[in-house]
Amino acid sequence: MISLFLRDLKLSMRAGGGALIGVLFFMTVVAVVPFAVGPDLNLLSRIGPAILWIGALLASLLGLDRLFQAEREDGSLDLMLMQEAPLVLTVLVKCLAHWTATGLPLVIAAPLLGLFMNMSEVAIGATMLTLLVGTPAITFIGATGAAVAVTLPRGGLLVSILVLPLAIPVLIFGVSAAYAAVQDPAPFLPPLLILIAITLFFAVIGPLAAALALRSASD
Amino acid sequence: MPIRLRVEGLSAKRGEDLIFHDISFIVAAGEALIVTGPNGSGKSTLLRVLAGLLAPESGTAQLDDTAADIGHPRELCHYLGHRNAMKRELTVEENLSFWKSFMGDSVGGSGIGIEEATEALGLGGISHLPFGYLSAGQQRRMAMAKLLVAYRPVWILDEPTAALDAAADRLFAGLVERHLSAGGIVIAATHQPLGVSARELRMTGFAGVGEVV
Numbered sequence: 001m002i003s004l005f006l007r008d009l010k011l012s013m014r015a016g017g018g019a020l021i022g023v024l025f026f027m028t029v030v031a032v033v034p035f036a037v038g039p040d041l042n043l044l045s046r047i048g049p050a051i052l053w054i055g056a057l058l059a060s061l062l063g064l065d066r067l068f069q070a071e072r073e074d075g076s077l078d079l080m081l082m083q084e085a086p087l088v089l090t091v092l093v094k095c096l097a098h099w100t101a102t103g104l105p106l107v108i109a110a111p112l113l114g115l116f117m118n119m120s121e122v123a124i125g126a127t128m129l130t131l132l133v134g135t136p137a138i139t140f141i142g143a144t145g146a147a148v149a150v151t152l153p154r155g156g157l158l159v160s161i162l163v164l165p166l167a168i169p170v171l172i173f174g175v176s177a178a179y180a181a182v183q184d185p186a187p188f189l190p191p192l193l194i195l196i197a198i199t200l201f202f203a204v205i206g207p208l209a210a211a212l213a214l215r216s217a218s219d
Numbered sequence: 220m221p222i223r224l225r226v227e228g229l230s231a232k233r234g235e236d237l238i239f240h241d242i243s244f245i246v247a248a249g250e251a252l253i254v255t256g257p258n259g260s261g262k263s264t265l266l267r268v269l270a271g272l273l274a275p276e277s278g279t280a281q282l283d284d285t286a287a288d289i290g291h292p293r294e295l296c297h298y299l300g301h302r303n304a305m306k307r308e309l310t311v312e313e314n315l316s317f318w319k320s321f322m323g324d325s326v327g328g329s330g331i332g333i334e335e336a337t338e339a340l341g342l343g344g345i346s347h348l349p350f351g352y353l354s355a356g357q358q359r360r361m362a363m364a365k366l367l368v369a370y371r372p373v374w375i376l377d378e379p380t381a382a383l384d385a386a387a388d389r390l391f392a393g394l395v396e397r398h399l400s401a402g403g404i405v406i407a408a409t410h411q412p413l414g415v416s417a418r419e420l421r422m423t424g425f426a427g428v429g430e431v432v
Contacts, residue, residue, distance in 0.1 A: 003320040007309070014308040075302030078272055083322060084294040 001085065001093050008097035018063045019101040023109050026059035030113040041118045048117030049127045049178035055113070056106045056131055057138060057171055061163060064142035065149060065156040067098055068214065072150055077214070087214065091207040095136075095143050103135040126181030126188070130195060134174040137199040140206030141166045147213035170198055221248040222282055222295070222372055224269075224404055229278035231261070231268050237276070238264045239422060248372075251395065251405040251415055256422030262408035263301075263377050265422070269406060270298040270375050282373070295325050297371040299379055303362035307351030311337065311361050314350055319368040328370035328401070336367040341390055355382045363391060366398075374398060376407040389414060 012019040033051050034044055071077040080090050110131055114124035145162040149155030177191035223245060230240035238261035246252050254262045267273040269280050271293030282292040305314045315333045324330055331339070337346045340360040345353070353361065359382045366374055374395075380388050392414030395405050399415065407413055 001321075003317050007306075007313070007317045007321075010313065011306060011308055073302070074306065075300050075304035076306070078270070078298055078300055078302075079304050079318070079322070081272060082270060082293045082296060082298060085321075 001089060004090065004093050005097045005100075008094055009101055012098070012101035018066070019105065022059040022062050022102040023105045025062055026055045026106050026109060027113060029055040029058060030116060034116060045118040045120065045123070048114060048119040049123060049130075050175050051117060052110055052113060052127050053131070053134075053171055053175050053178070056110070056135060057167060059106055060103055060135055060138045061142065061160045063102060064098075064139070064146050064163070065159040067094060067143060067146040068150045068210075069146070069155065077150075081214065087211040088207045091143055091147070091210045091214070092203070095139050095207060098143075099136050099139040103139055106135060107131045120182060123178065123182045127178045130174040130177045130192065133192070133199055134170050134195050137170045137195075137202045138163070138167050140199070140202040141170075143206050143210040144213065147210035147217070150214065151217050170195065173198065221402060222404065223247050224280070224282055224292075224373065224406070226269070226280045227278055229265070229268060229280060230276045231264050231273060232276045233264060240276075242278070242420075244420060246404050246406065246418075248402045248404060249399050251399055251407065251413070251417035252420055253413060253417045254406065254408040254420045254422060255410070260422035262422055266298070266300075266375050266377050266406065266408055270296050272298070292373075295371055296373040296375050297366050297369075299362060299366065299374070299376045301377055301381075303358055304365070305350045305358065305362055308349060310347055310349050311353070311364075312346040315346070315361070315364055315368050318365050322369035322371075324370040325372060327372060330368040330370045333364075333368055336364040337361070339367060339394065340364050341387065356384060356387060359383060360387055360391075363394070367394070372402070373404045374406070376405065376409075378409055379407060380409065380411060380413070 030051055037043060037047070068077060071080065081087065083090070107128055110128045111124050114127060119127070142159065142163045145159040146155075148162065149158045152158060173191045173195040176186070177188060177195055180186035180188040180191060225245050227243050229242045231238050242265065244252065254265060256262055264273065268275050271291060280292065282295055309317075312333055315336065319330060319333065333346065334343065337343050340363055342357060342360055350358065350361065363379065380391055383391065388411070395413065395415050399405060405417075
Protein backbone atom coordinates (compact mmCIF):
# COMPACT_ATOMS: atom_id res chain seq x y z
CA MET A 1 0.00 0.00 0.00
CA ILE A 2 2.92 2.32 0.66
CA SER A 3 4.06 1.57 -2.87
CA LEU A 4 0.65 2.68 -4.19
CA PHE A 5 0.90 5.92 -2.21
CA LEU A 6 4.40 6.62 -3.52
CA ARG A 7 3.44 5.73 -7.09
CA ASP A 8 0.45 8.09 -7.06
CA LEU A 9 2.58 10.87 -5.61
CA LYS A 10 5.21 10.30 -8.29
CA LEU A 11 2.58 10.29 -11.01
CA SER A 12 1.15 13.58 -9.86
CA MET A 13 4.60 15.19 -9.90
CA ARG A 14 5.47 13.97 -13.40
CA ALA A 15 4.42 15.75 -16.56
CA GLY A 16 0.67 15.90 -16.91
CA GLY A 17 0.14 14.85 -13.31
CA GLY A 18 -1.54 18.10 -12.42
CA ALA A 19 -0.35 18.48 -8.82
CA LEU A 20 0.40 22.17 -9.36
CA ILE A 21 -2.66 22.93 -11.45
CA GLY A 22 -4.80 23.09 -8.32
CA VAL A 23 -2.48 25.57 -6.59
CA LEU A 24 -2.26 27.74 -9.69
CA PHE A 25 -6.04 27.77 -10.00
CA PHE A 26 -6.37 28.57 -6.29
CA MET A 27 -3.94 31.49 -6.64
CA THR A 28 -5.71 32.80 -9.72
CA VAL A 29 -9.14 32.75 -8.11
CA VAL A 30 -8.01 34.44 -4.92
CA ALA A 31 -5.76 36.93 -6.71
CA VAL A 32 -8.56 38.30 -8.92
CA VAL A 33 -10.95 38.89 -6.00
CA PRO A 34 -9.24 42.11 -4.79
CA PHE A 35 -9.53 43.49 -8.33
CA ALA A 36 -13.24 42.77 -8.38
CA VAL A 37 -13.99 43.96 -4.85
CA GLY A 38 -11.84 47.07 -4.99
CA PRO A 39 -9.24 48.44 -2.59
CA ASP A 40 -11.44 48.36 0.49
CA LEU A 41 -9.03 46.74 2.95
CA ASN A 42 -11.58 46.22 5.69
CA LEU A 43 -13.98 44.48 3.37
CA LEU A 44 -11.19 42.29 1.97
CA SER A 45 -10.05 41.15 5.39
CA ARG A 46 -13.67 40.48 6.35
CA ILE A 47 -14.40 38.24 3.37
CA GLY A 48 -10.85 36.78 3.28
CA PRO A 49 -11.46 33.42 5.01
CA ALA A 50 -14.58 32.77 2.94
CA ILE A 51 -12.79 33.55 -0.34
CA LEU A 52 -9.85 31.34 0.59
CA TRP A 53 -12.21 28.49 1.43
CA ILE A 54 -14.21 28.84 -1.80
CA GLY A 55 -10.99 28.97 -3.81
CA ALA A 56 -9.63 25.87 -2.05
CA LEU A 57 -12.93 24.03 -2.51
CA LEU A 58 -13.02 24.69 -6.25
CA ALA A 59 -9.32 23.96 -6.66
CA SER A 60 -9.58 20.62 -4.90
CA LEU A 61 -12.44 19.61 -7.19
CA LEU A 62 -10.11 20.02 -10.17
CA GLY A 63 -8.54 16.76 -11.18
CA LEU A 64 -10.68 14.66 -8.86
CA ASP A 65 -12.39 13.02 -11.84
CA ARG A 66 -9.05 11.60 -12.97
CA LEU A 67 -8.58 9.75 -9.68
CA PHE A 68 -9.94 6.46 -11.06
CA GLN A 69 -10.48 7.30 -14.71
CA ALA A 70 -6.76 7.39 -15.47
CA GLU A 71 -6.40 3.98 -13.81
CA ARG A 72 -9.30 2.61 -15.81
CA GLU A 73 -8.01 3.85 -19.15
CA ASP A 74 -4.74 1.97 -18.96
CA GLY A 75 -6.21 -1.15 -17.36
CA SER A 76 -4.63 -0.69 -13.92
CA LEU A 77 -8.05 -0.52 -12.30
CA ASP A 78 -8.80 -4.10 -13.40
CA LEU A 79 -5.76 -5.36 -11.57
CA MET A 80 -6.56 -3.31 -8.47
CA LEU A 81 -10.05 -4.82 -8.39
CA MET A 82 -8.57 -8.32 -8.45
CA GLN A 83 -6.18 -8.08 -5.53
CA GLU A 84 -6.44 -9.63 -2.13
CA ALA A 85 -6.00 -6.24 -0.49
CA PRO A 86 -9.46 -4.81 0.25
CA LEU A 87 -10.58 -2.34 -2.38
CA VAL A 88 -11.66 0.09 0.37
CA LEU A 89 -8.07 0.30 1.55
CA THR A 90 -6.79 0.84 -1.98
CA VAL A 91 -9.27 3.69 -2.46
CA LEU A 92 -8.34 5.21 0.90
CA VAL A 93 -4.64 5.17 0.04
CA LYS A 94 -5.33 6.68 -3.38
CA CYS A 95 -7.35 9.45 -1.67
CA LEU A 96 -4.54 10.17 0.78
CA ALA A 97 -2.00 10.35 -2.03
CA HIS A 98 -4.30 12.61 -4.03
CA TRP A 99 -4.76 14.92 -1.05
CA THR A 100 -1.04 15.02 -0.33
CA ALA A 101 -0.35 15.97 -3.94
CA THR A 102 -3.17 18.48 -4.47
CA GLY A 103 -4.70 19.40 -1.10
CA LEU A 104 -1.60 19.95 0.98
CA PRO A 105 -0.11 22.51 -1.46
CA LEU A 106 -3.34 24.51 -1.12
CA VAL A 107 -2.91 24.62 2.66
CA ILE A 108 0.69 25.70 2.25
CA ALA A 109 -0.20 28.39 -0.28
CA ALA A 110 -3.02 29.77 1.90
CA PRO A 111 -0.89 32.14 4.07
CA LEU A 112 0.51 33.90 1.01
CA LEU A 113 -2.95 34.37 -0.42
CA GLY A 114 -4.17 35.50 2.99
CA LEU A 115 -1.80 38.45 2.64
CA PHE A 116 -3.51 39.35 -0.66
CA MET A 117 -6.75 39.54 1.28
CA ASN A 118 -5.31 41.72 4.06
CA MET A 119 -6.08 39.10 6.69
CA SER A 120 -4.64 39.27 10.20
CA GLU A 121 -2.13 36.68 11.39
CA VAL A 122 -4.71 34.98 13.58
CA ALA A 123 -7.20 34.75 10.72
CA ILE A 124 -4.52 33.34 8.39
CA GLY A 125 -3.51 30.76 10.98
CA ALA A 126 -7.10 29.75 11.65
CA THR A 127 -7.91 29.47 7.94
CA MET A 128 -4.83 27.35 7.39
CA LEU A 129 -5.78 25.05 10.23
CA THR A 130 -9.36 24.66 9.02
CA LEU A 131 -8.15 23.99 5.47
CA LEU A 132 -5.72 21.39 6.81
CA VAL A 133 -8.43 19.42 8.58
CA GLY A 134 -11.24 20.19 6.13
CA THR A 135 -9.87 19.60 2.64
CA PRO A 136 -9.31 15.83 3.12
CA ALA A 137 -13.10 15.53 3.49
CA ILE A 138 -13.54 17.05 0.03
CA THR A 139 -11.16 14.46 -1.42
CA PHE A 140 -13.02 11.59 0.27
CA ILE A 141 -16.39 12.84 -0.94
CA GLY A 142 -14.90 13.44 -4.36
CA ALA A 143 -13.61 9.88 -4.55
CA THR A 144 -17.19 8.66 -4.42
CA GLY A 145 -18.19 11.00 -7.22
CA ALA A 146 -15.16 9.98 -9.25
CA ALA A 147 -15.98 6.30 -8.80
CA VAL A 148 -19.60 6.81 -9.86
CA ALA A 149 -18.54 8.69 -12.99
CA VAL A 150 -15.56 6.46 -13.79
CA THR A 151 -17.01 5.01 -16.98
CA LEU A 152 -18.19 8.35 -18.36
CA PRO A 153 -15.81 9.86 -20.89
CA ARG A 154 -16.51 13.43 -19.77
CA GLY A 155 -17.27 12.91 -16.14
CA GLY A 156 -15.33 15.94 -14.88
CA LEU A 157 -18.18 18.39 -14.57
CA LEU A 158 -20.55 15.69 -13.37
CA VAL A 159 -18.18 14.84 -10.54
CA SER A 160 -18.08 18.48 -9.44
CA ILE A 161 -21.87 18.72 -9.51
CA LEU A 162 -22.25 15.47 -7.57
CA VAL A 163 -19.68 16.47 -5.00
CA LEU A 164 -20.47 20.14 -4.35
CA PRO A 165 -23.74 19.68 -2.41
CA LEU A 166 -22.10 17.12 -0.15
CA ALA A 167 -19.16 19.43 0.42
CA ILE A 168 -21.35 22.30 1.65
CA PRO A 169 -21.18 21.26 5.34
CA VAL A 170 -17.40 21.23 5.10
CA LEU A 171 -17.49 24.76 3.72
CA ILE A 172 -19.93 25.99 6.38
CA PHE A 173 -18.00 24.69 9.36
CA GLY A 174 -14.62 25.50 7.86
CA VAL A 175 -15.52 29.13 7.27
CA SER A 176 -17.36 29.54 10.56
CA ALA A 177 -14.41 28.17 12.52
CA ALA A 178 -12.06 30.52 10.67
CA TYR A 179 -14.33 33.49 11.47
CA ALA A 180 -14.73 32.43 15.08
CA ALA A 181 -11.00 32.80 15.56
CA VAL A 182 -11.15 36.53 14.83
CA GLN A 183 -14.66 37.52 15.91
CA ASP A 184 -14.89 37.61 19.66
CA PRO A 185 -18.16 36.16 20.90
CA ALA A 186 -18.21 33.17 18.56
CA PRO A 187 -16.51 30.02 19.95
CA PHE A 188 -13.68 28.60 17.82
CA LEU A 189 -13.48 25.03 19.06
CA PRO A 190 -16.99 23.61 18.40
CA PRO A 191 -17.05 24.28 14.63
CA LEU A 192 -13.47 23.05 14.31
CA LEU A 193 -14.32 19.82 16.11
CA ILE A 194 -17.39 19.33 13.92
CA LEU A 195 -15.19 19.90 10.87
CA ILE A 196 -12.78 17.22 12.09
CA ALA A 197 -15.73 14.92 12.72
CA ILE A 198 -16.99 15.49 9.17
CA THR A 199 -13.57 14.62 7.76
CA LEU A 200 -13.34 11.44 9.83
CA PHE A 201 -16.89 10.49 8.89
CA PHE A 202 -16.22 10.85 5.18
CA ALA A 203 -12.86 9.10 5.53
CA VAL A 204 -14.92 6.00 6.34
CA ILE A 205 -18.01 6.52 4.18
CA GLY A 206 -16.25 7.90 1.09
CA PRO A 207 -13.88 5.01 0.32
CA LEU A 208 -16.61 2.51 1.19
CA ALA A 209 -19.05 4.05 -1.27
CA ALA A 210 -16.35 4.51 -3.90
CA ALA A 211 -15.31 0.85 -3.63
CA LEU A 212 -18.92 -0.25 -4.05
CA ALA A 213 -19.36 2.01 -7.06
CA LEU A 214 -16.14 0.74 -8.67
CA ARG A 215 -17.17 -2.89 -8.21
CA SER A 216 -20.53 -2.34 -9.84
CA ALA A 217 -19.15 -0.14 -12.61
CA SER A 218 -16.90 -2.89 -13.96
CA ASP A 219 -17.59 -3.73 -17.57
CA MET B 220 -0.76 -28.53 -4.16
CA PRO B 221 -2.41 -29.03 -7.54
CA ILE B 222 -5.14 -26.57 -8.35
CA ARG B 223 -7.96 -27.00 -10.78
CA LEU B 224 -10.22 -24.46 -12.45
CA ARG B 225 -13.76 -25.76 -12.69
CA VAL B 226 -16.33 -23.85 -14.71
CA GLU B 227 -19.94 -24.99 -14.69
CA GLY B 228 -22.83 -23.70 -16.76
CA LEU B 229 -21.34 -20.24 -17.12
CA SER B 230 -23.29 -17.59 -18.98
CA ALA B 231 -22.80 -13.84 -19.18
CA LYS B 232 -24.60 -10.79 -20.43
CA ARG B 233 -23.38 -7.50 -21.82
CA GLY B 234 -26.16 -5.02 -21.31
CA GLU B 235 -29.33 -6.95 -22.20
CA ASP B 236 -27.73 -9.40 -24.60
CA LEU B 237 -26.66 -12.87 -23.66
CA ILE B 238 -23.13 -13.27 -25.01
CA PHE B 239 -22.68 -16.96 -24.26
CA HIS B 240 -24.42 -19.52 -22.12
CA ASP B 241 -23.81 -22.86 -20.51
CA ILE B 242 -20.06 -23.10 -20.84
CA SER B 243 -18.51 -25.83 -18.74
CA PHE B 244 -14.93 -27.06 -18.60
CA ILE B 245 -12.24 -28.16 -16.22
CA VAL B 246 -8.62 -27.09 -16.53
CA ALA B 247 -6.18 -28.95 -14.35
CA ALA B 248 -2.79 -27.78 -13.17
CA GLY B 249 -0.25 -27.74 -15.98
CA GLU B 250 -2.90 -27.39 -18.67
CA ALA B 251 -3.60 -24.56 -21.04
CA LEU B 252 -6.92 -23.64 -22.59
CA ILE B 253 -7.01 -21.58 -25.75
CA VAL B 254 -10.22 -19.67 -26.39
CA THR B 255 -10.83 -19.06 -30.06
CA GLY B 256 -13.67 -17.69 -32.12
CA PRO B 257 -14.59 -14.80 -34.38
CA ASN B 258 -14.64 -11.18 -33.22
CA GLY B 259 -17.53 -10.52 -30.90
CA SER B 260 -18.03 -14.14 -29.96
CA GLY B 261 -17.44 -13.40 -26.29
CA LYS B 262 -13.83 -14.41 -25.73
CA SER B 263 -12.93 -11.29 -23.79
CA THR B 264 -16.19 -11.40 -21.86
CA LEU B 265 -15.48 -14.97 -20.81
CA LEU B 266 -12.01 -14.03 -19.64
CA ARG B 267 -13.31 -11.04 -17.68
CA VAL B 268 -15.88 -13.26 -15.98
CA LEU B 269 -13.13 -15.74 -15.08
CA ALA B 270 -11.00 -12.91 -13.72
CA GLY B 271 -13.88 -11.83 -11.50
CA LEU B 272 -14.20 -8.46 -13.22
CA LEU B 273 -17.67 -9.16 -14.56
CA ALA B 274 -20.44 -10.92 -12.71
CA PRO B 275 -21.71 -14.03 -14.50
CA GLU B 276 -25.40 -14.23 -15.30
CA SER B 277 -25.48 -17.80 -14.07
CA GLY B 278 -23.07 -20.60 -13.37
CA THR B 279 -19.88 -20.72 -11.36
CA ALA B 280 -16.15 -20.53 -11.91
CA GLN B 281 -14.22 -22.03 -9.06
CA LEU B 282 -10.67 -22.81 -8.22
CA ASP B 283 -10.35 -26.07 -6.37
CA ASP B 284 -7.39 -26.10 -4.15
CA THR B 285 -6.93 -29.13 -2.01
CA ALA B 286 -4.67 -27.52 0.55
CA ALA B 287 -5.19 -23.87 1.30
CA ASP B 288 -8.33 -21.94 1.94
CA ILE B 289 -8.59 -19.42 -0.83
CA GLY B 290 -10.65 -16.27 -0.84
CA HIS B 291 -12.06 -15.16 -4.13
CA PRO B 292 -10.57 -17.04 -7.12
CA ARG B 293 -9.64 -13.73 -8.78
CA GLU B 294 -6.93 -13.25 -6.16
CA LEU B 295 -5.03 -16.19 -7.64
CA CYS B 296 -5.21 -14.90 -11.21
CA HIS B 297 -3.09 -12.72 -13.39
CA TYR B 298 -5.16 -10.84 -15.94
CA LEU B 299 -3.41 -9.45 -18.99
CA GLY B 300 -6.08 -7.57 -20.90
CA HIS B 301 -5.93 -5.47 -24.03
CA ARG B 302 -4.56 -2.61 -22.00
CA ASN B 303 -1.17 -2.92 -20.44
CA ALA B 304 -1.87 -1.50 -16.97
CA MET B 305 1.38 0.43 -17.02
CA LYS B 306 1.83 4.18 -16.56
CA ARG B 307 3.42 6.00 -19.48
CA GLU B 308 4.96 8.63 -17.21
CA LEU B 309 6.80 6.19 -14.98
CA THR B 310 9.84 4.19 -15.97
CA VAL B 311 9.44 0.49 -16.66
CA GLU B 312 11.34 -0.26 -13.48
CA GLU B 313 9.03 1.95 -11.38
CA ASN B 314 5.98 0.36 -12.98
CA LEU B 315 7.14 -3.17 -12.38
CA SER B 316 8.37 -2.60 -8.84
CA PHE B 317 5.03 -1.01 -7.99
CA TRP B 318 3.07 -4.01 -9.26
CA LYS B 319 5.49 -6.40 -7.63
CA SER B 320 5.00 -4.93 -4.19
CA PHE B 321 1.31 -4.06 -4.65
CA MET B 322 0.29 -7.50 -5.88
CA GLY B 323 2.57 -9.61 -3.75
CA ASP B 324 2.84 -13.35 -4.28
CA SER B 325 0.15 -15.97 -4.01
CA VAL B 326 0.89 -18.97 -1.85
CA GLY B 327 2.92 -21.63 -3.58
CA GLY B 328 5.46 -19.54 -5.43
CA SER B 329 7.38 -16.33 -5.60
CA GLY B 330 7.94 -13.77 -8.30
CA ILE B 331 11.34 -13.13 -9.81
CA GLY B 332 13.27 -9.87 -9.70
CA ILE B 333 12.56 -7.02 -12.07
CA GLU B 334 15.88 -7.21 -13.91
CA GLU B 335 15.44 -10.95 -14.33
CA ALA B 336 11.91 -10.51 -15.63
CA THR B 337 12.88 -7.95 -18.26
CA GLU B 338 15.78 -10.18 -19.32
CA ALA B 339 13.41 -13.11 -19.63
CA LEU B 340 11.40 -11.08 -22.11
CA GLY B 341 14.51 -10.10 -24.01
CA LEU B 342 14.40 -6.45 -22.98
CA GLY B 343 17.06 -6.27 -20.32
CA GLY B 344 18.84 -2.94 -20.01
CA ILE B 345 16.02 -0.61 -21.01
CA SER B 346 14.03 -0.70 -17.80
CA HIS B 347 15.22 2.79 -16.90
CA LEU B 348 13.21 4.29 -19.77
CA PRO B 349 9.75 5.75 -19.28
CA PHE B 350 7.15 3.24 -20.38
CA GLY B 351 5.70 5.71 -22.87
CA TYR B 352 8.98 5.81 -24.83
CA LEU B 353 8.78 2.14 -25.79
CA SER B 354 7.30 0.77 -29.00
CA ALA B 355 3.96 -1.06 -28.94
CA GLY B 356 5.60 -4.48 -29.01
CA GLN B 357 8.08 -3.55 -26.29
CA GLN B 358 5.27 -2.16 -24.16
CA ARG B 359 3.39 -5.42 -24.52
CA ARG B 360 6.42 -7.42 -23.53
CA MET B 361 7.02 -5.23 -20.49
CA ALA B 362 3.39 -5.73 -19.51
CA MET B 363 4.05 -9.47 -19.71
CA ALA B 364 6.93 -9.02 -17.28
CA LYS B 365 4.19 -8.33 -14.70
CA LEU B 366 3.24 -12.01 -14.96
CA LEU B 367 6.70 -12.93 -13.76
CA VAL B 368 7.39 -10.40 -10.99
CA ALA B 369 4.36 -11.46 -8.94
CA TYR B 370 3.46 -15.12 -8.67
CA ARG B 371 -0.06 -16.21 -9.55
CA PRO B 372 -0.94 -19.82 -10.42
CA VAL B 373 -3.54 -18.84 -13.03
CA TRP B 374 -2.75 -16.64 -16.02
CA ILE B 375 -5.69 -15.18 -17.92
CA LEU B 376 -4.41 -13.68 -21.15
CA ASP B 377 -6.50 -11.71 -23.63
CA GLU B 378 -4.79 -11.75 -27.02
CA PRO B 379 -1.37 -11.63 -25.41
CA THR B 380 0.69 -11.73 -28.59
CA ALA B 381 -1.21 -9.19 -30.67
CA ALA B 382 1.65 -6.70 -31.17
CA LEU B 383 4.57 -9.13 -31.03
CA ASP B 384 7.04 -10.20 -33.70
CA ALA B 385 7.80 -13.86 -34.38
CA ALA B 386 10.82 -14.01 -32.09
CA ALA B 387 8.92 -12.50 -29.17
CA ASP B 388 6.08 -14.92 -29.90
CA ARG B 389 8.44 -17.85 -29.38
CA LEU B 390 9.90 -16.19 -26.28
CA PHE B 391 6.44 -15.86 -24.81
CA ALA B 392 5.53 -19.44 -25.73
CA GLY B 393 8.58 -20.47 -23.72
CA LEU B 394 7.39 -18.51 -20.70
CA VAL B 395 3.94 -20.07 -20.93
CA GLU B 396 5.52 -23.52 -21.25
CA ARG B 397 7.61 -22.92 -18.14
CA HIS B 398 4.61 -21.68 -16.18
CA LEU B 399 2.62 -24.77 -17.17
CA SER B 400 5.38 -27.18 -16.27
CA ALA B 401 5.54 -25.53 -12.83
CA GLY B 402 1.91 -26.52 -12.32
CA GLY B 403 0.26 -23.33 -13.44
CA ILE B 404 -2.88 -22.81 -15.48
CA VAL B 405 -3.07 -20.65 -18.59
CA ILE B 406 -6.26 -19.50 -20.26
CA ALA B 407 -5.69 -17.40 -23.33
CA ALA B 408 -7.93 -15.88 -25.97
CA THR B 409 -6.05 -15.63 -29.21
CA HIS B 410 -6.32 -15.63 -32.98
CA GLN B 411 -2.80 -16.86 -33.56
CA PRO B 412 -1.58 -20.22 -32.31
CA LEU B 413 0.23 -19.71 -29.04
CA GLY B 414 2.87 -22.30 -29.75
CA VAL B 415 2.07 -24.55 -26.82
CA SER B 416 0.00 -27.69 -26.78
CA ALA B 417 -3.40 -26.83 -25.42
CA ARG B 418 -7.01 -27.70 -25.53
CA GLU B 419 -9.23 -25.37 -27.44
CA LEU B 420 -12.52 -23.77 -26.50
CA ARG B 421 -14.24 -22.60 -29.63
CA MET B 422 -16.73 -19.80 -29.08
CA THR B 423 -19.47 -19.64 -31.67
CA GLY B 424 -20.93 -16.33 -30.60
CA PHE B 425 -24.44 -14.93 -30.42
CA ALA B 426 -25.54 -16.98 -27.46
CA GLY B 427 -24.06 -20.09 -28.98
CA VAL B 428 -22.53 -22.69 -26.77
CA GLY B 429 -18.78 -22.98 -26.69
CA GLU B 430 -17.42 -26.45 -27.22
CA VAL B 431 -14.21 -27.87 -25.92
CA VAL B 432 -12.34 -29.80 -28.61
